[in-house]
Amino acid sequence: MNSESTLVGRTRARPGAFGFLTDTTLCIGCKACEVACKQWNQLPMDDFGFTGMSYDNTGDLGATTWRHVAFIERVADRQGRRPTRLQPFQSHWLMLSDVCKHCVNAGCMEACPTGAIIRTEFDTVVIQQDVCNGCGYCVPACPFGVPALSPLDGKAHKCTLCYDRLKDGLEPACSKACPTDAIQFGPVHALMDRAKARVAELQAQGVDARIYGDEALGGTGGIGGLNAFFILTAPPEVYNLPAAPELPQRRVLPAFLTTALAALVLGVATLLSFWRTKEVRHG
Amino acid sequence: MAELRRWQHRRAPGEPVSAETRESYYGLPVIHGPHWRWPIVFYFVLGGLAGGSAVLAAAARLVGGRWARSVVRIGRYLAFLAVLPGPLLLIVDLGRPERFHHMLRVVKLRSPMSVGVWGLVGFTASAFLNALWQAAEDGLLGRRGVVRCIRRLPDRGLAAMSLLPAFFLAGYTGVLLGATAVPLWARNALRLGPLFLCSALSSAAAALSLLVGSGPDVQRVRRALERVEQVALVGELALLEAVQRGSGDVVGRPITVGLEGRAYAGARASAGLALGLHLLARVVPRRCRTVLRVLAALVAFGGAFLLRAAMVFGGRCSAEDPRATFVMTRGERH
Ligand code: SF4
Numbered sequence: 001m002n003s004e005s006t007l008v009g010r011t012r013a014r015p016g017a018f019g020f021l022t023d024t025t026l027c028i029g030c031k032a033c034e035v036a037c038k039q040w041n042q043l044p045m046d047d048f049g050f051t052g053m054s055y056d057n058t059g060d061l062g063a064t065t066w067r068h069v070a071f072i073e074r075v076a077d078r079q080g081r082r083p084t085r086l087q088p089f090q091s092h093w094l095m096l097s098d099v100c101k102h103c104v105n106a107g108c109m110e111a112c113p114t115g116a117i118i119r120t121e122f123d124t125v126v127i128q129q130d131v132c133n134g135c136g137y138c139v140p141a142c143p144f145g146v147p148a149l150s151p152l153d154g155k156a157h158k159c160t161l162c163y164d165r166l167k168d169g170l171e172p173a174c175s176k177a178c179p180t181d182a183i184q185f186g187p188v189h190a191l192m193d194r195a196k197a198r199v200a201e202l203q204a205q206g207v208d209a210r211i212y213g214d215e216a217l218g219g220t221g222g223i224g225g226l227n228a229f230f231i232l233t234a235p236p237e238v239y240n241l242p243a244a245p246e247l248p249q250r251r252v253l254p255a256f257l258t259t260a261l262a263a264l265v266l267g268v269a270t271l272l273s274f275w276r277t278k279e280v281r282h283g
Numbered sequence: 284m285a286e287l288r289r290w291q292h293r294r295a296p297g298e299p300v301s302a303e304t305r306e307s308y309y310g311l312p313v314i315h316g317p318h319w320r321w322p323i324v325f326y327f328v329l330g331g332l333a334g335g336s337a338v339l340a341a342a343a344r345l346v347g348g349r350w351a352r353s354v355v356r357i358g359r360y361l362a363f364l365a366v367l368p369g370p371l372l373l374i375v376d377l378g379r380p381e382r383f384h385h386m387l388r389v390v391k392l393r394s395p396m397s398v399g400v401w402g403l404v405g406f407t408a409s410a411f412l413n414a415l416w417q418a419a420e421d422g423l424l425g426r427r428g429v430v431r432c433i434r435r436l437p438d439r440g441l442a443a444m445s446l447l448p449a450f451f452l453a454g455y456t457g458v459l460l461g462a463t464a465v466p467l468w469a470r471n472a473l474r475l476g477p478l479f480l481c482s483a484l485s486s487a488a489a490a491l492s493l494l495v496g497s498g499p500d501v502q503r504v505r506r507a508l509e510r511v512e513q514v515a516l517v518g519e520l521a522l523l524e525a526v527q528r529g530s531g532d533v534v535g536r537p538i539t540v541g542l543e544g545r546a547y548a549g550a551r552a553s554a555g556l557a558l559g560l561h562l563l564a565r566v567v568p569r570r571c572r573t574v575l576r577v578l579a580a581l582v583a584f585g586g587a588f589l590l591r592a593a594m595v596f597g598g599r600c601s602a603e604d605p606r607a608t609f610v611m612t613r614g615e616r617h
């Protein structure tokens with residue numbers, strides 16, 4: 001058993017792994033990442049409309065939306081307490097540019113029955129579009145709600161961490177476009193060191209900062225860390241992120257064992273009933 | 284593309300935005316739900332029926348003696364016929380049906396979908412061989428040389444060989460659901476496989492007891508099938524109760540309220556009713572017995588269907604509920 005403190009800032013990412021550090025304290029909510037992603041990856045527009053809930057008119061990650069900027073207005077709780085030191089007349093927004101986490105152990109990849117989802121030489125997780133047959137099993141197998149089936153071509157899509165750009169030595173389109181460097185691209189371990197320093201700096205200023213994507217938070221339950229990770233200043237649920245998700249495939253072996261046990265019991269009962277049932281004489 | 288984006292039908296009318304942001308991100312789901320609908324429900328039902336029939340046929344062949352031959356014969360035919368639509372239902376469900384064979388390019392033991400596909404292939408092969416032998420034995424294929432070759436296959440060996448894929452096909456679908464991030468399924472990962480197995484066996488025993496018709500040993504056959512059905516129904520009832528209790532208020536909401544909740548309650552009532560009818564059939568006069576047993580079989584079969592529908596559609600609801608996901612993923616620190 002690891003104690004909580006040894007898990008903070010720890011990731012099982014391979015030494016050569018690349019990923020994102022998304023520092024939400026730097027995000028100004030300009031959505032340049034969303035636009036750059038759509039443009040580079042030639043993703044079609046989503047239905048245009050207003051959600052009517054915040055400046056977030058994207059709503060969700062999806063088959064044609066691989067970066068999604070969430071806008072959270074921190075309102076007072078039921079007791080009227082505001083989760084901020086700002087004055088009541090000032091609103092308090094949190095922004096987070098959500099993306100596929102490129103998990104160290106990826107639920108989507110383990111679930112895929114065609115082997116369409118692969119781990120690349122950059123240790124990112126990519127769906128090969130010429131292999132996917134749209135079975136849709138990766139969709140509920142992702143603990144973060146990232147991949148989705150496209151109604152346009154019937155296949156599953158998600159962030160590729162700009163595999164084509166990495167191949168040519170370019171950084172991904174979103175981090176390139178981010179004007180405040182809230183999205184930083186680089187080797188995961190270097191980014192993690194940077195994140196730890198940044199969190200320490202924020203905590204010294206009295207900000208409730210934390211890393212989301214190490215083995216203590218977000219990369220829990222066998223996931224082993226997230227290659228695309230975040231610095232948050234509120235509990236992850238506020239950003240619609242699960243605090244301690246679990247790798248779904250951890251349940252496969254135990255579930256097969258209980259099923260086998262049930263099969264054994266039922267099998268014996270069935271054999272016994274055909275073996276022992278006597279002739280019925282009186283109907 | 285006319286589908287609504289998720290936020291477009293998310294909010295309860297009249298509820299202010301600020302109320303939603305306290306406990307979740309504007310009430311939006313955390314995870315993406317499965318796209319599975321009726322084809323998968325029917326596949327689960329038919330797969331259970333096929334697997335259960337094959338188990339009963341094999342058991343009857345291995346230890347049953349001459350009197351149980353009707354179970355062997357009808358069980359083998361039913362297993363093969365019931366599994367035939369399975370692959371078609373799965374292929375229709377794909378986003379790119381013409382690429383169905385991509386499933387066959389890998390074997391991944393940690394992916395229940397992958398082992399499931401291979402299990403289905405194995406079951407279909409074994410059900411085909413069993414049904415073929417039976418057809419040759421029954422003289423349905425004529426008396427040519429090939430047929431004589433088929434009949435030379437070891438019959439008991441075929442029966443014994445079919446047991447493993449049969450149990451697998453009947454139970455793996457529960458593991459398939461459990462190995463996802465969907466709260467209702469994930470919470471019940473250890474229970475769904477056994478639950479689907481019980482329901483598969485009870486529905487197959489019910490179907491066979493309706494189909495064995497009238498023979499000299501029909502009473503004895505019915506009695507044996509009934510015993511199996513009762514054991515399976517008792518297990519099913521216990522597991523249905525365990526799933527409901529183990530899910531708790533938040534995660535178990537989809538199988539408590541709404542249409543899915545009613546289907547789940549219906550599955551439970553059916554299992555109980557079928558069991559009750561069987562017990563009742565023991566005490567009433569002989570004339571009424573057949574009616575009660577036919578009724579019990581129909582009810583048990585309907586219950587198996589309701590259970591699959593409640594679990595598949597309930598999982599879709601569960602994925603939509605951010606609170607359920609957060610209950611499942613809270614961890615100790617938060
Ligand atoms: S976040 Fe989801 S889609 Fe991305 S790698 Fe992890 S499991 Fe796969």
Ligand code: SF4
Nearest residue numbers: 112132133135136138
């Ligand atoms: S939808 Fe495609 S990528 Fe996802 S699990 Fe199925 S085959 Fe794999």
